[in-house]
Amino acid sequence: MxxxxxxxxxxxxxxxxxxxxxxxxxxxxxxxxxxxxxxxxxxxxxxxxxxxxxxxxxxxxxxxxxxxxxxxxxxxxxxxxxxxxxxxxxxxxxxxxxxxxxxxxxxxxxxxxxxxxxxxxxxxxxxxxxxxxxxxxxxxxGMPVWTNCKILMYRTDLFEDPDEMAAFKSEYGYELAPPTTWQEYRDVAKFFTRDTNGDGETDLYGTGIFGKTDGDTACCWLEESVQAGARPVVLGDDGEVLVNQKPYVDALTFLSDIVNEDKSCPPGAMEMASGEVSEMFYQGNLAMMLNWGHFYLAANNPETSKVAGKVATAPHLSGSAGVGAIPGPxxxxxxxxxxxxxxxxxxxxxxxxxxxxxxxxxxxxARKSLFEEYGKKEGYEFLADIQATLDGPATQNRAPIVEWNLIETEALVPAIQQALLKEKTPQEALDDAAEMIKDLLN
CATH class of the missing domain: 3.40.190.10 (Periplasmic binding protein-like II)
Structure with missing residues (x-):
């Protein structure tokens, strides 16, 4: 063409x-x-x-x-x-x-x-x-050039291993499969976190969490927030600050529990965003990750990934409001x-x-026709899961306001980090973030 x-x-x-x-x-x-x-x-x-x-x-x-x-x-x-x-x-x-x-x-x-x-x-x-x-x-x-969103990437050599499947069902009472809900995601992440070589140190983790001072960290948390029913994102139509309401608190609690209670992500989450988490996945240190869809290409490339040929994808998770993500167009x-x-x-x-x-x-x-055309080609299987996620009922864009970058860097990311470090409860951290946002808007 x-x-x-x-x-x-x-x-x-x-x-x-x-x-x-x-x-x-x-x-x-x-x-x-x-x-x-x-x-x-x-x-x-x-x-x-x-x-x-x-x-x-x-x-x-x-x-x-x-x-x-x-x-x-x-x-x-x-x-x-x-x-x-x-x-x-x-x-x-x-x-x-x-x-x-x-x-x-x-x-x-x-x-x-x-x-x-x-x-x-x-x-x-x-x-x-x-x-x-x-x-x-x-x-x-703006004329759209491309869009993207996070989807689930997982290792088929682990998820499709008969011994792993039997052990998971014995422990959790249901079949091992790519998770679709928050609870399934936590269960699978805990199950795969282990010491694989017997040296007493954990070397395989179930997943990775973003905690770095970076827009990825805010985006990761907001995705779980919209899945939990946050609508619209961060600010109401009347300008009301929403970030300390239940869906946002539930999402931050979910992420904090993975880090602090389950310990099913690598230590040093505060230094990790999409690039660092994807590299750990490529090196075989993660069983799964929620990351930008195009990373699938590098994950299945033998030149960049030790798990190439053993990676598959699924749509993002579904909370009470359904599948959702924050697009990155x-x-x-x-x-x-x-x-x-x-x-x-x-x-x-x-x-x-x-x-x-x-x-x-x-x-x-950006074009649907290209997603449809390339989605049929070998190596582009992940496009269907990007489409399914973008079509999800909870998927939303970030608030189109001039102050967004300040809100993200000055209020949202610090609140997420405080909760992940257990310096504050998720509710306390987001109450403070709400007050900071009000100040920024004024």
Whole structure:
């Protein structure tokens, strides 16, 4: 498909070159009429799927429009810092940027609305929740690039071992299987936590818990919160702070019990987030983990994982409100200060059309059609479980508010850490977090 698209682009460009002077800079020019300033500057996270896709499509975009794609790649936090500076000063340094959903509300006032790009065809092919994540006050500012969520990954060599299955049933009274509920998750995690080589030290743990000062830690807890019935996330529609209500307290108690009561996750949880937990899983030190779906590719890659070929997936857990997760979508946006808005919009649509490159580089994308196509291919089995989780009745986006990053770093993560360290009860920690959030909002 990719080759056909690029060949079509090249053919179109050759035909257009016969009509030199017919194109304009705003409607798309060709390589023969391109001027020195016929380029757009795209801001992306270095090493990310967006960076790879931007690099791979640059030549085809130039053939189609005559515009060169200049890529500025920076670390994750650099994208935020540079785009914020550009929007604040209205410098027009960037024509397109690929951003995390967490920044959408903060940047929206400095972004160009792209409602005209969100045709019925585009909207109908987007994964659940992606359209809402790119909107502020029903105005579209972000074109979805990819979405992701945490799902369950587990070791089939353990779960399908007849001896393990018999031992689990004898101890817990039901069949060993990938857990679907909180209680099953705790039971399985406790069962597999053990000393496997007889040296007196635990070397296999049932699961991993995120406690690091990181957005992953907040996301992990919020997922259990929505499964327990939290709706909406953190803030009510009237601005009421909800984080010290029962679903949030129950979720934090659940995580704290795994760490402190069951001791079925590795010590040092306060230094772990998605990267550290996944590495322990790859090394064979965890029986299962709840982690971002695309990690399945590395888990089943012999070059990166000792358990490759022994990993399967299932949807995220189900609490009283059903299966739920907090998605992690990314979007392409156009700063309103861009001097090349029309060609920037053409580029955003071009990248949507080439969304398959994101799937090939990351293992996930934005378009439902790609999930359906790739979900049938060997090695992409996990996509069905991402879809099932995103379709879950409890799945919700984080609150689209300017203060979200501050709330996460100043209130939510410290509360989670205090509970995991048993410095405070979950209720006490979240009562304090609620007061902190009120202060931040005011």
């Amino acid at each position: 990719q080759k056909k698209i690029i060949c079509t682009m090249i053919t179109t460009a050759l035909v257009m070159s016969l009509f030199t002077g017919c194109g304009t800079k705003e409607s798309g020019s060709n390589t023969n009429t391109a001027k020195k300033d016929d380029y757009i500057t795209v801001l992306v996270q270095g090493g990310s799927p967006a960076f790879e896709a931007t690099q791979k499509t640059a030549d085809a975009f130039k053939e189609q429009t005559g515009y060169e794609v200049k890529v500025e790649s920076v670390p994750y936090t650099g994208v935020y810092d540079k785009l914020k500076a550009d929007i604040t000063a209205s410098t027009g340094a960037y024509d397109v940027a690929t951003i995390d959903i967490l920044w959408m509300a903060e940047f929206a006032q400095g972004l160009l609305p792209i409602d005209d790009l969100m045709t019925d065809e585009v909207v109908n092919d987007l994964m659940p929740g992606m359209l809402a994540g790119g909107q502020i006050d029903d105005v579209n500012y 990314w979007y392409q946006v156009i700063p309103e200060s861009s001097k090349k808005q029309e060609i920037a919009k053409e580029y955003v649509k071009f990248m949507y059309d080439n969304n398959e490159l994101i799937m090939q580089n990351l293992g996930t994308a």
